[in-house]
Amino acid sequence: MLKAVILIGGPQKGTRFRPLSFEVPKPLFPVAGVPMLQHHIEACAKVPGMKEIILIGFYQPNDALSRYLSSAQQEFKILVRYLQEFAPLGTGGGLYHFRDQILSGGPSAFFLMNADVCSEFPLLEMLRFHRDHGDVHCAVVLATTANRKQSLNYGCIVESQKTHEVLHFVEKPATFVSDIINCGIYLFTPEIFTHIGMVFQRNQEEKRNCVYLGDQLWSRQRAEVIHLEQDVFTSLAGQQQLYVYKTQGFWSQIKSAGSAIYASRLYLNQYLQTHPERLVSSQEGGCTVNGNVFIHPTALIDPTAVVSVLLGPNVSIGKGVCIGAGVRVRESIILHGASLQDHCCVLNSIVGWDSTIGKWARVEGTPSDPNPNDPFAKINSETLFRDGGLTPSITILGCNVNIPSEVIIRNSIVLPHKDLSRSFKNQIIL
Numbered sequence: 001m002l003k004a005v006i007l008i009g010g011p012q013k014g015t016r017f018r019p020l021s022f023e024v025p026k027p028l029f030p031v032a033g034v035p036m037l038q039h040h041i042e043a044c045a046k047v048p049g050m051k052e053i054i055l056i057g058f059y060q061p062n063d064a065l066s067r068y069l070s071s072a073q074q075e076f077k078i079l080v081r082y083l084q085e086f087a088p089l090g091t092g093g094g095l096y097h098f099r100d101q102i103l104s105g106g107p108s109a110f111f112l113m114n115a116d117v118c119s120e121f122p123l124l125e126m127l128r129f130h131r132d133h134g135d136v137h138c139a140v141v142l143a144t145t146a147n148r149k150q151s152l153n154y155g156c157i158v159e160s161q162k163t164h165e166v167l168h169f170v171e172k173p174a175t176f177v178s179d180i181i182n183c184g185i186y187l188f189t190p191e192i193f194t195h196i197g198m199v200f201q202r203n204q205e206e207k208r209n210c211v212y213l214g215d216q217l218w219s220r221q222r223a224e225v226i227h228l229e230q231d232v233f234t235s236l237a238g239q240q241q242l243y244v245y246k247t248q249g250f251w252s253q254i255k256s257a258g259s260a261i262y263a264s265r266l267y268l269n270q271y272l273q274t275h276p277e278r279l280v281s282s283q284e285g286g287c288t289v290n291g292n293v294f295i296h297p298t299a300l301i302d303p304t305a306v307v308s309v310l311l312g313p314n315v316s317i318g319k320g321v322c323i324g325a326g327v328r329v330r331e332s333i334i335l336h337g338a339s340l341q342d343h344c345c346v347l348n349s350i351v352g353w354d355s356t357i358g359k360w361a362r363v364e365g366t367p368s369d370p371n372p373n374d375p376f377a378k379i380n381s382e383t384l385f386r387d388g389g390l391t392p393s394i395t396i397l398g399c400n401v402n403i404p405s406e407v408i409i410r411n412s413i414v415l416p417h418k419d420l421s422r423s424f425k426n427q428i429i430l
């Protein structure tokens with residue numbers, strides 16, 4: 001029997017996702033038309049013997065999350081539960097805290113996944129790799145190749161060419177270590193808890209000693225906070241416990257809003273094989289579709305449009321969105337309830353829930369896609385500012401923003417509930 005655990009983090013993170021993370025917890029943000037998490041859940045549900053999916057995070061239980069979990073449970077016919085940490089415990093602390101729940105029922109192994117990654121989730125291949133390597137080690141780490149410069153932003157792995165054992169693991173090194181990077185997707189046997197437990201005991205002891213010595217720093221830090229990467233993998237490397245499975249499939253982090261558009265493109269492309277029913281083809285009644293496009297069945301495209309609506313490539317249109325005649329949308333995510341009036345144009349942007357874009361208006365951003373000429377390039381989830389200015393990036397309209405007719409909004413972030421009255425470029429509109 002198998003289980004899966006998804007680390008969903010909590011509200012303190014996701015700053016690069018603002019203002020979109022004001023409205024929904026980041027793991028529920030739609031990527032290729034479905035909540036980011038659903039891609040993980042669908043992949044788990046396909047694994048034979050998968051009994052339960054446990055989400056661990058520090059979000060207060062909220063309506064959106066509970067509603068989503070109960071609908072996912074019904075749709076995928078698998079138990080899905082949310083366990084809340086009392087504080088952010090790091091990537092290993094929550095796992096250890098809830099070990100009894102994870103191990104109940106006696107799973108032979110379980111997957112652990114970061115919620116903020118998009119991947120084709122080669123879970124069956126990881127299982128096969130684990131069995132082919134004798135079943136005795138306690139972890140398989142999914143990895144991919146990055147370029148030298150970008151590898152520094154990830155966990156870096158040095159492997160044995162022959163056995164694929166992890167010989168060294170360094171989390172976000174300062175100088176180049178290896179171009180093989182950790183994807184944040186693992187297969188563990190219950191044995192992993194022995195190793196996390198040792199870190200927990202050591203932290204407890206260090207904390208006790210430091211409190212005794214009056215060390216302020218440690219006395220404020222919780223002994224329960226454990227980082228799998230630095231605290232566990234680094235010491236397990238070279239002990240014949242940690243193995244690496246390299247995937248050739250697609251993989252990307254979803255840290256910024258720009259990376260959500262890139263991840264949507266990857267998933268929409270995967271739908272050609274896995275969910276062709278989620279992609280639309282050119283419809284009758286004035287809508288031309290170019291490339292991969294998802295349209296929620298409740299979205300309304302003006303059926304009387306004389307000038308054709310042109311959608312795609314890489315467009316996801318949410319629930320109840322209204323689209324007028326002559327509208328053009330490319331490389332964008334339009335969230336539910338938004339209204340795109342006649343002849344407006346939306347390129348490289350995310351249009352927030354219930355926002356309106358007036359007639360002939362143009363909302364445009366700059367894509368932050370990985371370098372297409374570098375097969376190992378990853379997306380740069382940069383900070384908002386560089387050299388004192390806003391980094392040109394995709395345009396984001398928060399929820400319930402009104403863009404009047406005939407204006408241009410370029411490379412800007414508009415906070416929720418704004419009624420703009422003119423054009424803007426390269427600004428955060430507060």
Ligand code: GDD
Nearest residue numbers: 007008009056057088089090114115116154155182183184
């Ligand atoms: N429950 C819980 N509690 N989840 C957490 C916590 C916590 O305290 N802290 C982080 N997470 C979740 C995040 O929501 C995310 O899904 C995942 O754990 C990893 O988040 P980060 O701590 O921000 O790490 P990172 O994304 O910069 O790096 C990790 O992922 C990379 C791949 O995307 C590392 O594992 C790297 O080695 C790896 O390359």
Ligand code: GTP
Nearest residue numbers: 310326327328329330342343344345347360361362
């Ligand atoms: P690139 O050279 O790759 O940038 O593409 P492009 O030359 O097709 O130009 P762009 O990406 O700016 O526009 C793509 C499509 O949107 C074209 O078919 C244009 O006709 C259409 N388009 C551009 N601007 C507007 C606009 O303001 N309103 C409307 N309705 N359509 C527009």
